[in-house]
Amino acid sequence: xxxxxxxxxxGQRLGHVQEFNAGVGTYxxxxxxxxxxxxxxxxxxxxxELPTMTVExxxxxxxxxxxxxxxxxxxxxxxxxxxxxxIMVVDGKPCTDDFQGIIRVQDVRATEKDKVKIYNSxxxxxxxxxxxxxxxxxRSYYLSTAANELGVIFGTSVAGGSLVPISxxxxxxxxxxxxELRKCAKPM
Amino acid sequence: xxxxxSPAERDYILKGIECNVRADGRQRPDYREVTIETGVVSQTxxxxxxRIAGGTDVLVSVKAEIGPVQxxxxxxxxxxxxxxxxxxxxxxxxxxxFEGRGADDLNNELTQMMSRFLSHNTNTPAHKSSSxxxxxxxxPAGPGGINLSKLCIIPGQQCWVLFVDALVMDYGGNLMDAxxxxxxxxxxxxxxxxxxxxxxxxGQFEFEVLDDAEDTDIVEGREDMPICVTLNKVSDHFxxxxxx
Amino acid sequence: xxxxxxxxxxxxxxxxxxxxxxxxxxxxxxxxxHDPKRQPEDMRPIxxxxxxxxxxxxxxxxELEKTKLACGVYGPRPVKKVGQVFxxxxxxxxxxxxxxxxxxxxxxxxxxxQERELSQILxxxxxxxxxxxxxxxxxxxxxxxxxESDGWGSCxxxxxxxxxxxxxxxxxxxxxxxxxxSAAYIQTGPSISSSKDSIAASRxxxxxxxxxxxxxxxEQGAIVLAYMPSLNEVTHVLQSGKAEGSIxxxxxxxxxxxxxxxxxxxxxxxLESINDNKEAL
Numbered sequence: 220x221x222x223x224x225x226x227x228x229x230g231q232r233l234g235h236v237q238e239f240n241a242g243v244g245t246y247x248x249x250x251x252x253x254x255x256x257x258x259x260x261x262x263x264x265x266x267x268e269l270p271t272m273t274v275e276x277x278x279x280x281x282x283x284x285x286x287x288x289x290x291x292x293x294x295x296x297x298x299x300x301x302x303x304x305x306i307m308v309v310d311g312k313p314c315t316d317d318f319q320g321i322i323r324v325q326d327v328r329a330t331e332k333d334k335v336k337i338y339n340s341x342x343x344x345x346x347x348x349x350x351x352x353x354x355x356x357x358r359s360y361y362l363s364t365a366a367n368e369l370g371v372i373f374g375t376s377v378a379g380g381s382l383v384p385i386s387x388x389x390x391x392x393x394x395x396x397x398x399e400l401r402k403c404a405k406p407m
Numbered sequence: 408x409x410x411x412x413s414p415a416e417r418d419y420i421l422k423g424i425e426c427n428v429r430a431d432g433r434q435r436p437d438y439r440e441v442t443i444e445t446g447v448v449s450q451t452x453x454x455x456x457x458r459i460a461g462g463t464d465v466l467v468s469v470k471a472e473i474g475p476v477q478x479x480x481x482x483x484x485x486x487x488x489x490x491x492x493x494x495x496x497x498x499x500x501x502x503x504x505f506e507g508r509g510a511d512d513l514n515n516e517l518t519q520m521m522s523r524f525l526s527h528n529t530n531t532p533a534h535k536s537s538s539x540x541x542x543x544x545x546x547p548a549g550p551g552g553i554n555l556s557k558l559c560i561i562p563g564q565q566c567w568v569l570f571v572d573a574l575v576m577d578y579g580g581n582l583m584d585a586x587x588x589x590x591x592x593x594x595x596x597x598x599x600x601x602x603x604x605x606x607x608x609x610g611q612f613e614f615e616v617l618d619d620a621e622d623t624d625i626v627e628g629r630e631d632m633p634i635c636v637t638l639n640k641v642s643d644h645f646x647x648x649x650x651x
Numbered sequence: 652x653x654x655x656x657x658x659x660x661x662x663x664x665x666x667x668x669x670x671x672x673x674x675x676x677x678x679x680x681x682x683x684x685h686d687p688k689r690q691p692e693d694m695r696p697i698x699x700x701x702x703x704x705x706x707x708x709x710x711x712x713x714e715l716e717k718t719k720l721a722c723g724v725y726g727p728r729p730v731k732k733v734g735q736v737f738x739x740x741x742x743x744x745x746x747x748x749x750x751x752x753x754x755x756x757x758x759x760x761x762x763x764x765q766e767r768e769l770s771q772i773l774x775x776x777x778x779x780x781x782x783x784x785x786x787x788x789x790x791x792x793x794x795x796x797x798x799e800s801d802g803w804g805s806c807x808x809x810x811x812x813x814x815x816x817x818x819x820x821x822x823x824x825x826x827x828x829x830x831x832x833s834a835a836y837i838q839t840g841p842s843i844s845s846s847k848d849s850i851a852a853s854r855x856x857x858x859x860x861x862x863x864x865x866x867x868x869x870e871q872g873a874i875v876l877a878y879m880p881s882l883n884e885v886t887h888v889l890q891s892g893k894a895e896g897s898i899x900x901x902x903x904x905x906x907x908x909x910x911x912x913x914x915x916x917x918x919x920x921x922l923e924s925i926n927d928n929k930e931a932l
Contacts, residue, residue, distance in 0.1 A: 228921045229780075229819050230827030230881040246782070246826070253881070255782060255824040257921050276822050277925045281708065283727060283789060315708070316728040354787055357730075357737040512771060519768040523891045633893075 226277075227254040233272050244274030282312035284320070284351050284360050291372075292320060292362070294345045300324055302341040304349070306360065319359045322349060326363040327402055339388075340364075340402040346373040348404050370404035424641050431461070435644055439581075443588060445596040452569075453597030457589040462579020464501075467571065467589035469597045473616075474568040476559065489558020489566040491551070493521040495573045495586060502578040517573075517586065524633055525551035525571065525590070552631025553594070557624075560602050561612045567599060569626070580637075587635040594632060598623035656760060665756060677865050679839040679857075685865040686716075694832070694861040694909055695805075699813070699920040701820040702927065709821025711920070713813040715861065717801035722813040724821040726791035741786030745773040747795040747810055754800050755864075769807060776811050776831070776877035776887035782824040791823060802863045804833030804873045807889065811877045816917050820924055827879035828917050829886055830910035834902045835862035835870035836894045856894065858902045860909055874899065876906035880914040 227233065231254045233245060241247040242263075244256045254260065258277040264270045284290055284306055292304035301324060305317040327335045341347065348369050349362035364370045371390070374382040380394030384403040391398050412420075420430060427434050440460040448454040451468040458464045478485045495517035497510035504510070558567040571593070573586045600623055604614045670676075677685045684691065695715040704710035707723035727741055747769045749758045773793070781791070793814050800806045811831030819825060836856040856871055867873070872892020878885050885907075890899060 226922050226925050228828060228918050229825040230879065231918075232881060244824070246824075248826070248882075253826070255826065256822055257819050257925065259925075277928060281727065283786065318729045354737075354739075357788075360788075512767070515764050515767050516771050519764060 225260050226258070227260045227274055228257050229253075229255050233260060233274075238269070239272040240269045242271040242273035244276060245272050281315040282309040283314075284309050284318050286351055286353065288351045289369075290320070290349055290351060290362065292347050292349060294341045294343050294347060297337050297341055297343060299337055302337050302347075303359070304347060304362065306362075320349070320351070320362045321355070321359045322347070322362045322364060326352065326361065326365055329365040339400040341371065342374065342399075342401075344375055345371045345401070348372050364402055364404075367405040368407055370402040372404045374399075374401060421642055424644055441588065443592050445592050451593075452599060453593045453595070455589045455592035455596055457585045457592065459579065459581055459585055462577050463581055463585045464575075464577035464579075465582070465585040465589045466574045466576055467586065467593040468574075469593045470570045470572070471597065471599045472568050472570065473560065473565055476563060476566045478563070487559045487562040488555040489568065490555070491522075491525045491553065491569045491571060493525055493571045493573075494518055495521060495575070497575040497578065501575050505578070517582065520583070521571070521573070521586065521590070524587075525553065551633065552628045553626060554628040557627040558599075560614055561604060564612065565614065569594075569597070583635050584637050587633065591629070591632045591634055594626050594629045597626050597629075599626065600624075679837050679866075679869045682839050684859060685863055691857050691859050692905060692909075694912070695863075697812075697913065697916045699816060699916050701816060701920055701924040707817075707821070709817045709819070709823070711813045711817040711820060713809045713816075715801075715805055715809055717799055717863070718805045718809050719799040720795055720797045720806070720809055720813060722793065722795045722810070722817045724791065724793050724814070724817040724823070726821070727786045727789035727823065728792075730788060730790045732790075737788065739784070739787045741781075741783040741788075742790045743774050743778045743781060743783065743793070744790055745770045745777070745793045745795070745814070747773060747797065749797045749800060753797045769810070772807065772887065772889060773810060773814060777814055777818070777829055779884075779886045780815060780825050780827050780829045780879055781818065782826065785824055791818070791821075793817065800864070802833070802861075802867050804835060804867065804875050805861050805863065807831065807875045808833040808861070808877075811875075811887075812913055812917065816920055819921055827882045827884075828914060829877050829879055830913040830917060831875065831877050832906040832909040832913060833861055833873065833875045834906055835859045835867055835873045836892065836898055836902070837862070837866060837870050855898055858898065858905055860905060874902050874906065876903060876910065878907055878910040880911050 233239070233252045233254055236247050236250050236252060239252055239262070241252050244254065244258060245252050246255050252272055254274045256274055256276045258274045261273050261275060262270050263273065288310050290306045291308040292306045294302050294304050296303040301321040304320045304322060306320050307314060307317060322341070324335050324337050325332050327337070327340050347364065349364050350366065350369060351360050352363045353361040355361040374390060376382050376392035376395065376397060376399055378392055378395045378397065380392040382390035382392055382399060382401070384406065385391045385398070387403050387405070388400060389398050390401045390403060423429055424435065429435070433439070442458040443455060445455045447456045447466070448468050452471040453469040454467065456464070456466045474490070476486055476488065477490060496514055497505045499505050499510070558569065560566055571590055573589060575582060601617045601619070602614050603617060604612055607613055698714040700712050702710060703712045703721065704723045707725055709724040710722060712721045730742060747766055748762070749766060751758050751760060773795070795810050795814060797806055808831035811829055815829040819828060837859050838856045859866055862870060862873070870892060872890065872894045875889040876885060877887035888903070
């Protein structure tokens, strides 16, 4: 339940830590809660807990991949060790600038990791749903598709038709009925 | 490279500073030992080497050369003034982070800082020196103390240009302090040859640099030169001359 | 060497300006400021607006009479620089550029040492206010273009103010806004006697807040202060020239007061940006 809606700017004092919990868009410092973004302040009251102070951003910053976030990405390159991808959407929010990520061969699926072949799991151009497992190295985030609902969600066959999943590791071309191998995501 | 310290070590340092004792036994407001040598480079007009115990080692040299005066076209300032040109360079051998172009930003920052203090002319659009208009507040010397008018040989034509170059040979914190100490020491050490100006008439002048090593000028205003002390704020206390 | 543009003559001088005979240049002797309407502690009126650069994540434009600059913030975005090592904290990169026509003397297109130094000063002044630890592996880029400069100090101060408003406008999490303010120490009044040494002893210099170019020509020293008004913390002090310690601490006080006034302007500009968004919807 939202009680107060009021516009605030970074650094504005919102209350005492004894009165509120610091939520999204706020931070606490020396017994006080301050706003950290421009936006509208909101106080949500939950039963038997301190009310939480949050600030809803007015100008959303670009989405950033974070550990455990579910991302949607496009495969740009594959080699036997990993598939390189561009992260385009993080938790349903689009990124203004593509972030680079890689899905290493050991992170493609949860079982029989030694049998995984990248080329039988992803092809360049595929759209993949994956989870961020680490901030990775200087350049790329490390992603994983080791779960039923993670994997290729859209792809194009060699002939140019779109692919539909027929099993968890096969997809069929709608045009030519040719079966191609992919690590498919379970339809949600 | 930012040196890595463990939380335990960090805590040890912080607690020590709170108790007014630092890792090397100093109290908070204590300096490290400073060694200054002058006249270390024979090819210069003046030089100094400053070493601070624990690493920092800076060599400052002053070279005097003759050049044309620089006049501000709008105000006509500068016709009777010499110039000081500063440069700070961090040797790549001083620290791993100075490798390649790594020191560029630091070099530039320190150079600009020094120029601001010494020559008062950081090529800012604003010309800060005094005006020649009668009655205007005339600052006799820049903030660096040095009397630039005394460095002029023929007003409107020739002047001494002092090139102050600092070379950082080892980096162990408190770079700024060492550079300022070194600059002051090197300027104190500087001897500029005397000149003799002859008036040839028609506004023509000629001058001769006297080649007498015994009879030379000092840099006037050297006793007013600034020095600098770095304070580091560690939690709620200040420490002087801390290590990196 | 700049090979991308057709360069002008290697050596050029600004033309000498001949003023009419009744023209009187401002000097501190007048005991009033260059702008006679201003008191020593008065700043110039500030115009501040967000969201002028549509492509940037956040932007701000600031105007203090003849000091005008625009600021764009891009990011947080992935670090693109080669050779960048992994960093758990975000990187703040600032670049300030004087337009070639912004100063009395033409500036070059190439970044000069002064611009590079100002860029460093800016990132030092702003980074304490940004929660960079919440942005691992990413970079925030701030680009500032000075369109017109009327005083070096006021330019730096305005750049700090505009950049922090643009950062807030970009939705980047900050601890506080940073306001920048400048002041110059100027010896005023006909106290100048023939003996040079008596000047310093005669009377303390006046502190002129937010000095303009004409006043800067007579300054003995200047200070630029970056200050976080609601946390009551100073993030950067840039002091040049010489002045007594008491004058410096006094001017720091003055600057902090002025920063509180600037904060009100920044606050207003950001709230306006919210209203603009509402109207657009």
